[in-house]
Amino acid sequence: MDETLTPEVLDELRHALEQKRRALRASLRMPPDQIGDDADIPGDEGDSSVDLQEVEVEAGAAENTRVQLAAVEHALAKFTLGTYGICEVCGRPIPLGRLRAFPEARYDVQHEAEVEAREQQG
Numbered sequence: 465m466d467e468t469l470t471p472e473v474l475d476e477l478r479h480a481l482e483q484k485r486r487a488l489r490a491s492l493r494m495p496p497d498q499i500g501d502d503a504d505i506p507g508d509e510g511d512s513s514v515d516l517q518e519v520e521v522e523a524g525a526a527e528n529t530r531v532q533l534a535a536v537e538h539a540l541a542k543f544t545l546g547t548y549g550i551c552e553v554c555g556r557p558i559p560l561g562r563l564r565a566f567p568e569a570r571y572d573v574q575h576e577a578e579v580e581a582r583e584q585q586g
Contacts, residue, residue: 467560469549477548480567481540488533492526532568539568551575 469477542548549558553575562569571579 467557469557469560469563473560474543474548477563477567478540478543480564481536484567485533485536485540488529488536491529492533535568535570538570553579 539548542550549563550556551558551572552570554572556572558569558572562573569576
């Protein structure tokens, strides 16, 4: 398999990122599930606890979506800079298979593992 980032391959990857950006933006604009639909129906403290937990889960999901969107935006900006597909740690090309699976990748596999390990420590 050819590992070269030809103009055609770059167009394919940019298109994948643009689709992902549209989907993430759309999911952030979607109204959250109406947790309070039955709020007028008396319930017990357990119901309130479940409702609060659902709100927290939804807030976490929205934050995760915002983080994903920022990564996609960052990758698209790298196209403009001419640095797309280059590991931000070592400056070597990120393998094409990794970019196809994860087009917003900032690092090659080795450096991704190192960055994630540092983030979990700190």
